[in-house]
Amino acid sequence: MIIELKGPLLAMLLAILLVPLVPLVHMVLMRGFRHRQSPFGFLVGGCLVYGLAWLGADLCLNGFSPDFGLEMIAGFSTVAFFSLGYAEVFSMVCRGFSLRILIDIFLNGPFTMNQVVSNYGEGRGVDWMIKKRISGIESMGLVKWEDSRLAIASSRARLLGRLGLWFKGILKLGLGG
Amino acid sequence: MESSVFDAIVVSMASGALFLTLHLVLWQWLAPERKAVFLIVGVAVVSYGLMVAGSWMFLNLPPQMHLWTSGPLFMLLLMGYLHLYVGIERSVSVRILGELVRAEENRLTLENLHEIYPYDYMIRHRVDLMVETNWLIESDEKYSCAAKGESLSRVAIFLKKCYGMELTG
Numbered sequence: 001m002i003i004e005l006k007g008p009l010l011a012m013l014l015a016i017l018l019v020p021l022v023p024l025v026h027m028v029l030m031r032g033f034r035h036r037q038s039p040f041g042f043l044v045g046g047c048l049v050y051g052l053a054w055l056g057a058d059l060c061l062n063g064f065s066p067d068f069g070l071e072m073i074a075g076f077s078t079v080a081f082f083s084l085g086y087a088e089v090f091s092m093v094c095r096g097f098s099l100r101i102l103i104d105i106f107l108n109g110p111f112t113m114n115q116v117v118s119n120y121g122e123g124r125g126v127d128w129m130i131k132k133r134i135s136g137i138e139s140m141g142l143v144k145w146e147d148s149r150l151a152i153a154s155s156r157a158r159l160l161g162r163l164g165l166w167f168k169g170i171l172k173l174g175l176g177g
Numbered sequence: 178m179e180s181s182v183f184d185a186i187v188v189s190m191a192s193g194a195l196f197l198t199l200h201l202v203l204w205q206w207l208a209p210e211r212k213a214v215f216l217i218v219g220v221a222v223v224s225y226g227l228m229v230a231g232s233w234m235f236l237n238l239p240p241q242m243h244l245w246t247s248g249p250l251f252m253l254l255l256m257g258y259l260h261l262y263v264g265i266e267r268s269v270s271v272r273i274l275g276e277l278v279r280a281e282e283n284r285l286t287l288e289n290l291h292e293i294y295p296y297d298y299m300i301r302h303r304v305d306l307m308v309e310t311n312w313l314i315e316s317d318e319k320y321s322c323a324a325k326g327e328s329l330s331r332v333a334i335f336l337k338k339c340y341g342m343e344l345t346g
Contacts, residue, residue, distance in 0.1 A: 008245035015249075031341045039340070069182040070246045077249035084256045088263070093336050097269065098303045099329070102312060102322065106330035110321035117300050126296040130269070130287075137270045143277065150290065152274070152283040161278035164271040167261075171204045173212065176265065177272025177294060 007067040008074035014057050015078035021050045022086045043090055047083040054079050097129070185246035188232055192247070193254045196224035210309070214259065221255045269299065 005013070026046035030039060058075055065071065092099050104119055105111055111119060120126045134150065137143050142157035143150055152158050168176050199220050204212060225248070232238040265271050276293050277283050285293070304320060307313040312326040322330060 012245055012249055027339050034341050039342070067181070070185065073182065073185060074246045074249050077246075077253040081249060081253045081256050084253070084260060088260060090340075093333055093340070094342065097267075097299070098307060099333055101300065101303060102307065102326050103330045103333055105313065105320055106322045106327055110316075110319040112319055113297075113301065113304065116304060116320060117297060120300070126300060130290075130296065133269050133273065137273065142270075142274060146284065149284040149286050150273075150277065152277050157274055158278060158283070160271070161274035164265050164268075165275045165278060167265045168275075171201070171212075171262075172209075173204075173266050174209055175272065175275075175294075176267065177269050177299065 006062060007065060008070040010062055011054075011058050011071040011075035012078045014061065015054050015075050015082065018050060018054050018057065019082045019086075021053055022046045022083060025049045026086075026090070039090070039094055040087075043087055047079075047086070050083065051076070051079045100129075181242060182246070184232075184238055185243040185250065188228055188238070188243055188247040189250040189254060191232075192221075192225040192228040192251050195228055196221045196255070197258075199224060210306075214263065217259065217262065218255070221251075225251050 022043075023046070026043050029042035029045055033042070036042075054075055058071060062068075062071055100121060101116060104122065105116065107122075108119060117126050121128055134143065137157075138145070138153075141153055142160065144153040145151070152161065164176070168174065200217060203216075203220065207216075229240050229244070229247075233240060272294060273290065276290060277285060280289070280293075304313060307326070308315050308320070311323050312329070313320050314323050
């Protein structure tokens, strides 16, 4: 069976070849607009540039062929796959709890368990991380402070909380977190 | 052409449905420590393979008619699901929201939250998992990086510098 390099296969391969655009554009935006503090916004920008570059390359090489629908599905699916994959990798680097523990131990270890807890985040401690997480979900309008008690702030938050509990229950994942 | 697009989408969706079914059934039986992302990917690969083989044998749909389209589409669906799975399972924020939903009047003080969701637990179960998967080494009750843990840390520190990020975690 001869595999011809055209149509959906070419669309998919182009998307794979252009993947380095995402981190490149993202890094340029992060460093160029450091004052903006919008890492995930810039990530979306990087993915959009990647998608547009793929579309341009595909139209140049494949044109409007009879397999246009298949090419678009193959190409955009591949673009979206790598975009989501990159987002997961960046999220781990940016906010990853386990990776932060690993880096702390690498830089200043070996640690006992108590030292891992107290030295988390270059000495800031786990309390700092919890407050950071709470600030994050507060800024999204999911929680609010009421007389020193943390409370659900919206029906959307209640739905997300219930969805998480339901999902973990169905798959028997325990309490998670 | 429309038939090929339809075939590709149906194969992907059917593979997704088979994957979710197998995943749900397996996860009822497996011990928590065995519920790894690699196993989910394995189940997904088996599901897609079975669906491609099945559609070839029973529907006379050869793989070359749809593989380069149904494959990427299925991989996209899988990646989306993995985001959801890992996000819900590991997320500290999702856990906090869940505890608030379960709490009386949906309210907790930080002390209450710490009793239900001890900060020590957050660290311990991650450290234990990293020891089990050889990212960390435990010796005399102290933890240090294994070789691959050191490599990953160096890569992460390098990436942080590339992104111009000061502090992460």
